[in-house]
Amino acid sequence: MTHALNLPSDTRAVPAAHDWVFDPDQVQPHRRATVPRYGDDRWSLLALSQNPSTREGIVYWKKRFPDAYREAFRHAAWALITLPLPRTVPLSHGGAPMRAQLSADRTFKTIQQWAVFAHWLVARGIPTLSAVTADDLTAFAEHLHKQRGMARNTACSHLITLTRLHFYGTAFLPAANRLTEPPWLRDGHDDYLPAASSRGENLTEPITPQTMGPLLVWSLRFVEQFADDILNAHQERAQIMAAAAAADSGPTATGSDQLLRYLHATKQAGDPIPVIFAGGLPARAAIIYLAAKTGTPTRTVAATLQRPIWREYLRDHHTSAPLDTPVTGQLDGQPWHEPFLYHERQNLIRMLSTACFVVIAYLTGMRPGEVLALEAGCCPQPPATGSGRQLIYATALEDAAPDEDPPAHSLIHGRQFKHALDENGVHQSAGAVRVPWVAVPPVVAAVRVMERLSQGGRLLFDTMAEDRRSSEIRTGRSLSPVTVHNRVKAFIEWVNQHARSRGREAEAIPADAHGAISLGRFRRTLAWHIARRPGGLVALAVQYGHLRTLISEGYAARSRNGIHELLDFETARAVAQDLTDVHEALDNGGGISGPAARRLINAAGTQHRRFGGLVTTTRQARSLLADPALNVFHNSDAFLFCNYDRAKALCHPSRGGQTTPSLDRCRSNCANIARTDEHASQIENAATELRAQASSPLLPEPLADRLRQKADHLAQLASDHRTSRITTDQEDS
Template sequence: MSLALNPCFTPPTADIYVFDPDLAVENRRSFVPRYGDENWSLLALTQNPSQADDLIQWRWFSEVFREPFRYASWTMINYPLPDVDVARQGAAMRSKLSVGRLMKTVNQWSLFARWLEGHGITKLSEVTAEDLTEYGFHLKKVRGLARNTATSHLIGLSRLHYYGQGYLPEVDRLLEPPWVTEGMDDYLPAATPLGANITEPIVPATMGPLLVWAMRFVEEYADDILAAAAEHRRLIAVAEALNGPIKAGAGQRLVTYLEQLEAEGKPVPASVWGKEAASPGVFLAGLTGTPAAKVHQVMNQPRWKAYRAKNPGRCLLETPVTARLGGEPWHDPFDFYGCTTLLKHLGTACFVILGYLTGMRTGEILALENGSCPDPEGPPEAARRHLIYARQFKVSRDEDGNHDSAGVVREAPWVAVPQVVRTVRVLERLGGHGLLFAAELHDPRQLDRRSGRSLAIATMSNRIESFIEWVNAHAESRGRQAEVIPADPHGRVGTGRFRRTLAWHIARRPGGLVALAVQYGHMRTLISEGYGSRSRGGIHDLLDFETARNVAEHLSEVHEAIQEGEGISGPAARRLIHAAAQEHSRFGGIIASVRQARSLLADPTLNVFENKEAFLFCNYDRAKALCHPGRGGKSEAPSLDRCKVNCANIARTDDHARQLREAAESLGQQAASGAVPEPLADRLQERAQSLTGLADQHDNDRVLAGTGAGR
């Protein structure tokens, strides 16, 4: 039955489709709900492969408001907002919403309906401007919502008002909210200091080991896991091919196999559930070529039932374990029933690497397809760079300016470092022909709902936590407690924090090395070149923000130290003192927006970067820098891994001098311990003397603010 057009203030009958099935994604038309259903799935309206399976549940609404809001929701799904309302001043509106936003809006309406009932209001037409003002206060003060969340609630009510004017009966119309004409600021919480950038980066203590283990899985363990998975699939295929009528003598191979185990005193493969050992029908069927039904008949015979009870064993695959961890096999012999878990963890490790080393959003990663990272063309001796062609969803719009759920291919492809390329190749080896994270490959239990789609974002988030738990248990069992992944103090790792963490590390370690020599400074260059002269945005905004925050924090600390009487030394001492004073005056150590970040970074006098390894600040001036052989051309970040002691951009603080002496003392103790070879001890002692000399030079040359410093 097709959709009835033109509502005319009359709700559809219960058997009418909620939206026209012809508009549905072809392989999801069976998901199109009927108007009278208790739950509505909008999955068939979106082409985003990672869209969650959320449902509009009408039990959210009491009987008083259920039908009015059901009709309002049906209207919102099927009819665009009138142009006159889209063009209104105030919060930006789209004529139609994405599936995710539709779900959120209906959920917000349900919260509003509950609040109305709690205040004795049973009809939308009874709501007054004072009621709406009080509800805005409720969101702000009682529920304590963040500004962006409260804004979303108010926009949802504005949309309810707009639809009511053109589509809903008079009794179900909401009057114009006061914030439509007055603006929303008075109805919202104050803006947070960090604006939208409130996602905490994953702390290095957690991210480092997590990345190391993810790379181990992809670069060292993948061959073993994929081989075990192939054997697992082969045994299942053999077992399934044997289904059908049982022929005479079908159990003889199994009996021969069991007799050999008995003669050698070996355990029988079994599935152990609690204290009970059951027969692994599929495994033994594939292993011996015996139909699964016959396997259970044979294994239930008294002789074999008793032997299995006394000698239960694992269902081991013949696939060898070739990779090593600390000189030992990284895993025990693979078990038939543990294979899917390892495959799941391999897929999770792939996601961690892609999420952390590319800068892609979660939805972009889950939408990657086979062939999205082709080998570059050209002769092998030429400098070639792999690119990833990904779809983006956040900014994809159709010709009417509404969200396009299919996404659009990025104008500028992502540049892939070697670790990322190897990760993509592992995912391609799983055998799929569509999405790299296709549900049928990574979660075949949900084939009925997620066919042709990727894993859901929530599923991947849960799998990352499961991966961390598995790794920690594995490390403990092998006596490698130092390699466990510590819990992040800010909570779950999730999927959306990798992108922010990448920007955090790039900004704070330009040119440095993080986990297995992945060069973030190098990656920053690649990302920048990938964007070229195209529109900035995406990861660049995060890079700018984190770099500026890092600079502001360091300069603020220097300013405080100077005020407390600490000294500065080095050729660039005067520039550092001036930069600290300027930053304090303009920003006060706090960068609250991308605009402020760009303003700070655009000021060459504030281009100050700390090199913790060299115990110094680089007051970067490209014309004076020794870290770049050719110092002409436009400005760029310094290469802090190539700092020169005679560079004119160097400045040190008293704190750096203290750190130099502590490092020198530590090296001297190592040299004198007798635990290192004499040539190494000599080098350590020489290094210690060099560091002490730098500290002495600082003490001799240090100046205080206002006394004249540096050149």
């Protein structure tokens, strides 16, 4: 964020009311009109950022700040926007590094949090910032969590903004506006914040499989089955708009004659006139549609339909304006949608772009802002392999035979924003080019759909892609995270209504147990599914193991942060939970069988002593995963635990490079297998169910034989467990 003006020699001097807050010549040309002047009551911070998905943060000085402190904080905000903290300032806020200058979004949040502090100072009767004492700051910290009930992370954010106010006051503000050193700089934040949650700092819940599964299924349907129909309808609508525009520039008289001939023929036949529906009710005549159909200027269409004869006829004879685009996509052999209507095309385009966002965000682990900043051409076709074959969509690195060329993966090139800092710690609003993401086929398909929708635009999720008539201020901007969040909600509502109307209630998307589906939860959910891999609950479940491999490959050139931290955290939580269940079962007399039985018993005891079943921080997660004895993974589909030892693993014959097992490739003779009594009970239940299926008179005999053989095999596994199981009592003896 480098938008400073030629600054005065004394930066403690208050700028004049007519001075620019930041330099208009250094912002994007189409944003210059939004740059505020110092004395304005309304400061838009939109032009500070080149991140296309950033929101337009607006500071309202009279509305947000009390009179006594408005000018002091206006000066501080000007310094915050214009001046990076000098190197002489200790850039720390209780142990963590502090950026020399903030992003536009964080700047807006900081100013908003200063407003909370300003109102508290007025209520406490403190006249100036320089009069604030360390005891006052301690009282404010207590006020945040006891009176306002803020969560720990939110309260900590407020304290950090006051730390920054102190540093800026020391460096740039006059004496009356300088805040004393906050006591948490010396003592650390812990004594001034609410207690940490037992679940740790990352409280974002993954989306439940019951919700994520159908949501992904329907999103993939839009991307892979419905997209062509929707985009064709979108193109037809564009052609209608172009024809109407051409009519507006053509001869009026000729168009009027054609319109009247159309209307009289329609009336004589008793046919309806096309109208636009809104909320299920006719709202207005389809003027643009009729203009294109008859070659009549839109103003002539509007004026003609206001005549009493046509107004009266239209009242009782109207219908939706149909499109000619055929519906070719199908669900179970039936068209997925009725013939398209002119007025619903916009909503279907929104549903399609939302589905593309869900697929890209969920199956790559990108942050929402990273998805929204993707540009057309971000996912080029991978190069041909040495043999000339185009191996684009490999599902797993190890699936290639030794004598084959290694698979070429599609890569998505983009920018990251969260950690985009220059060497001086100043946030770079345009982001930084990062290591490419590796894309599985559905992601590539979603990118291709958005490239078609963007129609040559720069951004995949450009606000102008859906409607080129958007206002100029939206030029160069993508959809905002708030807009996409609302669209995900609308997408779920549309799908559920669509499913009900077709008798497919079982395919509806149920509400998530943890509330609204915020965009950041897709990333957390991907980590959860990769770590736990619930077979069959989500489309592409078999690929979750491969996704870990692909994601690890894509992140190999950078430090283990971001999505890797989430992967490690969720994997460690899953391991701790599973080993706790094993430990409790052993305490209650349960037994373990299999080649790795003793290793599983030891792992359960070690985990219980070290972690007690609770992994609440990324540090604990790294510690657990670093212990080879605790590399235990639950495979519910195969009814076993994998006590992973790479040297013994049969799922990776090459024994090289794999830090986790491929649970979809378990081998019954692997030395890493262990089973519990619970697994044996599940196996017996599965065998009983298979025998019941085999006994059906409707089942062909060869298939029934195979089911009985499978049931016998499962029964033998359960019997082997019962006869060979060991318990902790046996281990102790």
